[in-house]
Amino acid sequence: MKKCVEEQGWIVEDISGGIHIKYRPEQQVEAAAAIRECSKQSLGLAPGETVPPPSDRQVRDYYQALVNARECLEARGFDLSDPPTLDSYLEKGIGSWDPYGEVLTVTGMGPSEFDTLTRKCPQPQLYR
Template structure:
């Protein structure tokens, strides 16, 4: 992805993060945009909103994906 595409992906993750928090989940704080881009471009693990979710029942997993789709 280009830097512009990574930036858009980051903003999509922020939207998902806000949705998950509105559903009552506690999500790890996102990194800065610069840190996210640097991590992505260097092949390091990146922050994802869904990465902070606890283990969910199958029913809840399907529900949360409907309510807060992953980018």
């Protein structure tokens, strides 16, 4: 993934559990597009091919990673709501609970601050 993003002209750093792309706020859309395309390639998908739905195991692992990330965020002073139960999360679906989204909503944090935060508390990845 790192090599793919670098080949598209982005500066990429390794961080625990993933990569960090350096970009200016006005480049956020382009950076996200590069990540999406490289994520698809890392999954072995051809251009235009859609990502298959995650397996039950992937969703469960992702939920647990979000719970762990929430603990990291709280350790840095963010007061977050309690996570839903696993059953509730599975029923409502991916995206129904996101501690990072909660941080952004509550704080109005900008991209630079959010980048700094995700270096300390890396965002989990559904597809690895």
